[in-house]
Amino acid sequence: MKLGDEKSTIILKELSDAFAEVAKELNEGDSKEDVKPIADAFKIVAQNLDQEKSKESKKKSKKKESKVNSTLQLGYGVLGWSNRVSSIDNLFASPKGQYSLSYSDSWSLGFRYEYKFNKRWSISTGLGYESNIFRFENNLMLTDINGSKRIDFDTTSLETESRLVARYVTLPLFVKFKVHKSFNVHVGAIAGVNFRTSSTGFKRDYEIPNAEVEERWGTKYDNFKPLKLDVQAGFGWGSVNFYAKYSVISMFKDNKEVAAYPFSVGVSLGL
Incomplete structure (x- = not known):
């Protein structure tokens, strides 16, 4: 006994x-x-x-309170990119503003697993999905350059809506610190693996007499780098977090198109 x-x-x-x-x-x-x-x-x-x-x-x-907790994560952000014309060639050096973006957005969804070291410090990781939709201000089209598909300026009279869709499977890692009560700050990184489907890549919509045309290039557009790495920082209350995220790896293979580094600012339920 x-x-x-x-x-x-x-x-x-x-x-x-x-x-x-x-x-x-x-x-x-x-x-x-x-x-x-x-x-x-x-x-x-x-x-x-x-x-x-x-x-x-x-x-x-x-x-028991210190053990791993699992949550669902859902995030939405306003998307943009910092860019310059690629040094490979000057094909897209003019007209000016060819790669200017209109309203673009980023969606994320995933599972998070958080481990609490103590009352203040914790880390979280998990597995997720991210969809980035870049919408262009100007009329663009795809053209063949040296056997590969590239974005070019459309000089016709067509009024088009053009966009790029990039999707990733993501692996995040964050360090979280509770400042006071439910107020917290976090910093970390998100790695991503690009995947292509029929609904990704370059898309263009426009009208011709008596018809609406939808171009979907899907897997034929293959200029995205296979991997990405973002750094992120933010603050929040409880499970609601506000964040700023910036990619440290340029988006396009060999800097085709432009040397573009996506960034976003948004809100997330779960971290």
Whole structure:
């Protein structure tokens, strides 16, 4: 029998109750006085064991709070890129603003696993999905340059809506610090692996007489680098976080198109 466990506590309580009953039933004062201190001693021991058990239970509950917690993450951000014309050639040096973006956005979804070191410090990681949609201000089209598809300026009279869609499987890693109550700050990085489908790549919509045309290049557009790496920092309250994110790796293979470094500012539920 191990002292402090539930079984030993029950046995000691039963013994103390038994000795108390004996003390009541004994008629001889000396015998009663001899037995009563023993019963009282067993009661004290049982009470102490209950207190120890309560302390152990609280310690275990605290340990449980420190274990890994899993959450669902959903994020939305306003997307842009910093860019310059590629040094490979000057094909896109004019007209000016060819790669200017209109309203663009980024969506993310994933699972997060957080481990708390203590009340203030924690780390989180997981697996996610990210979709970046870059919408262009000007009329663009795809053209063949040295056997590869490249974005070119459309000089026709067509009014087009052109965009690039890049999607990634992501692996985040963040360090989180609780400043005060539910207010926290975080910093970290997100690695991503690009994947192509029929709904990614270059897309263009425009109208011709009596028809609406939708161009979908999908997997035929293969200028995205296979890997990306973003750095991120932000702050939040509870599970709501505001962030700023910047890519340290340019977006296009061999800096085709432009040397573009995507960035976004947004809000995330979960981190």
